[in-house]
Amino acid sequence: MIFQIFIFLIFGLIVGSFLNVLVFRLRDAETLLGRSFCRSCKNSIRWYDNIPLISFVLLRGICRDCDTKVSWQYPIVELLTGISFVFAGYYFFSPGNILSWLETAWLLGILSCLIVISAYDFRYMEIPLNILIISILMTFVFLIIHFILAFEPFFFSRLWYGFLGGIIVAGFFFLLVLWSREKWMGFGDVWFGFVAGSIVGFPLILPMLTFSFGLGAIAGLFAMVYGGKNMKSQISFAPFLAGGTIIMIFLPQIFPFFFDFFIL
Numbered sequence: 001m002i003f004q005i006f007i008f009l010i011f012g013l014i015v016g017s018f019l020n021v022l023v024f025r026l027r028d029a030e031t032l033l034g035r036s037f038c039r040s041c042k043n044s045i046r047w048y049d050n051i052p053l054i055s056f057v058l059l060r061g062i063c064r065d066c067d068t069k070v071s072w073q074y075p076i077v078e079l080l081t082g083i084s085f086v087f088a089g090y091y092f093f094s095p096g097n098i099l100s101w102l103e104t105a106w107l108l109g110i111l112s113c114l115i116v117i118s119a120y121d122f123r124y125m126e127i128p129l130n131i132l133i134i135s136i137l138m139t140f141v142f143l144i145i146h147f148i149l150a151f152e153p154f155f156f157s158r159l160w161y162g163f164l165g166g167i168i169v170a171g172f173f174f175l176l177v178l179w180s181r182e183k184w185m186g187f188g189d190v191w192f193g194f195v196a197g198s199i200v201g202f203p204l205i206l207p208m209l210t211f212s213f214g215l216g217a218i219a220g221l222f223a224m225v226y227g228g229k230n231m232k233s234q235i236s237f238a239p240f241l242a243g244g245t246i247i248m249i250f251l252p253q254i255f256p257f258f259f260d261f262f263i264l
Contacts, residue, residue: 165198208247
């Protein structure tokens with residue numbers, strides 16, 4: 001088990017490094033095949049300066065060539081990806097169970113998408129449509145395959161609960177968009193709500209939304225106290241919805257009896 005966790009951690013850190021590249025290059029429609037480079041001086045980053053987490057610490061968060069500060073997004077995304085991959089491997093992966101291989105592969109992909117969407121929206125106040133489409137396709141391909149392999153009755157299947165959860169959350173966000181005239185959130189959040197609701201499924205969408213809005217409220221309070229924001233300032237909601245979604249992916253696995261009693 002320790003070796004398995006180590007493999008998932010290393011894989012997660014490597015993927016997290018790639019996700020950082022994806023976040024920056026999606027915006028400018030740059031190729032993903034080129035070498036990593038400093039966003040300030042444009043010099044290529046040496047391989048030994050591109051080791052996830054370690055290079056950031058050794059370089060004290062600055063570029064070797066131009067001494068420009070490197071964004072904290074890099075180590076945060078790498079660390080979050082590594083930790084989430086470890087949790088996915090620990091709680092969902094079982095070498096002897098083919099469904100666990102399927103679910104773990106889907107989770108690693110969907111966690112990566114959630115992290116990219118969060119980082120992108122936090123940085124640019126915009127949700128990348130192409131990552132949303134990938135997330136929807138990935139989720140429903142998994143749910144359909146799971147439905148076929150698990151031989152579940154349709155109205156008691158993860159496919160049905162996933163679709164129902166997505167529709168409810170998207171519908172709720174759509175009403176908020178109409179009511180606020182896109183001041184509280186945009187239509188990108190509606191689609192992201194469909195993705196998030198489909199991932200956790202009904203009835204776990206209620207605690208998911210509770211965690212999401214709770215995280216958003218705490219962050220908003222800190223932004224007003226320490227960041228000079230006010231009640232009219234815009235704050236990205238996608239990172240908090242992603243956070244609530246990730247919490248609800250793992251929390252029922254960590255405390256199954258609690259959720260069996262109070263929710264299911």
